[in-house]
Amino acid sequence: MTALAGTAALVTGASSGIGAATAKALAAQGAAVALLARRPDRLADLKAEIESAGGTALVVPADVTDAAEVASAVERTVVEFGRLDILVNNAGQMQSGPAAEAALQDWDAMVSVNIQGVLYATRAALPHLIKGAADAPRGVADLVTVSSTAGWVARPGTAVYSLTKFGVNAFSEGIRQELIGQRVRVGVVGPGTVDTEIFSHLSESSREAFERQTADMVKLRSEDIADAVLFMVTRDRRVAVNHMLVRAAEQTW
Numbered sequence: 001m002t003a004l005a006g007t008a009a010l011v012t013g014a015s016s017g018i019g020a021a022t023a024k025a026l027a028a029q030g031a032a033v034a035l036l037a038r039r040p041d042r043l044a045d046l047k048a049e050i051e052s053a054g055g056t057a058l059v060v061p062a063d064v065t066d067a068a069e070v071a072s073a074v075e076r077t078v079v080e081f082g083r084l085d086i087l088v089n090n091a092g093q094m095q096s097g098p099a100a101e102a103a104l105q106d107w108d109a110m111v112s113v114n115i116q117g118v119l120y121a122t123r124a125a126l127p128h129l130i131k132g133a134a135d136a137p138r139g140v141a142d143l144v145t146v147s148s149t150a151g152w153v154a155r156p157g158t159a160v161y162s163l164t165k166f167g168v169n170a171f172s173e174g175i176r177q178e179l180i181g182q183r184v185r186v187g188v189v190g191p192g193t194v195d196t197e198i199f200s201h202l203s204e205s206s207r208e209a210f211e212r213q214t215a216d217m218v219k220l221r222s223e224d225i226a227d228a229v230l231f232m233v234t235r236d237r238r239v240a241v242n243h244m245l246v247r248a249a250e251q252t253w
């Protein structure tokens with residue numbers, strides 16, 4: 001039997017990169033997976049891919065910065081799958097550059113997606129995760145948030161991105177302690193540099209700076225982070241892997 005048979009998961013930011021890889025990895029282990037992001041066409045393609053591999057998927061388009069949309073996506077998931085065992089808070093955005101020249105809307109976007117998005121999805125999912133843990137054959141539910149090495153080390157150019165990732169680490173640690181009695185495990189995965197679309201949204205100068213910085217490095221693949229998430233959520237209920245930092249092997253920061 002697959003490790004997650006009979007469970008239901010919701011992955012935010014499932015339309016590309018780490019989220020898409022994580023959704024596929026969870027589905028391959030038998031979880032029914034709800035796919036949340038803003039681009040429904042990309043989610044529909046992923047659903048078809050998961051289903052053609054024998055898995056179960058549901059498209060729940062939503063913007064994580066809209067609390068009502070996120071709540072209704074969570075409700076649709078629970079109605080469709082009958083339960084919720086795993087939430088992966090993965091949707092995120094990154095902009096970089098000198099603070100003195102930054103566009104405030106870039107900072108707003110990072111705060112609203114990376115922080116408020118995590119809060120809204122978590123708040124909507126928690127009652128279902130608590131219930132899921134209580135009646136799950138696994139005896140546990142999982143809340144995993146994709147942070148970053150930038151959530152452990154702040155660096156020039158990415159101060160606000162770090163602010164958001166340090167923030168979700170703190171939030172996760174607080175609710176980890178709060179939820180122990182209810183058997184909802186709370187974990188944070190901190191990826192290093194992963195080859196995804198996230199860099200395509202950078203300004204040209206930031207992208208060039210980033211490319212210079214990582215030129216000699218073999219970047220991680222989204223599947224490497226999906227592996228880490230899968231490791232966390234497939235442990236026996238007596239084991240809580242709360243933090244995993246997964247750097248590209250040549251990454252210094």
Ligand code: NDP
Nearest residue numbers: 013015016017018037038039063064091092148194196198
């Ligand atoms: P991608 O750009 O490939 O994926 C980001 C995902 O987030 C997309 O599915 C996007 O979907 C979704 N998203 C963005 N804004 C919103 C929104 N407002 N509402 C709903 N979904 C949204 O990047 P990655 O896969 O690299 O990023 C995933 C996570 O990993 C992020 O939290 C990022 O901070 C983190 N991370 C990435 C690293 C890297 O090197 N790539 C390093 C460390 C951490 P859509 O546009 O369809 O809404």
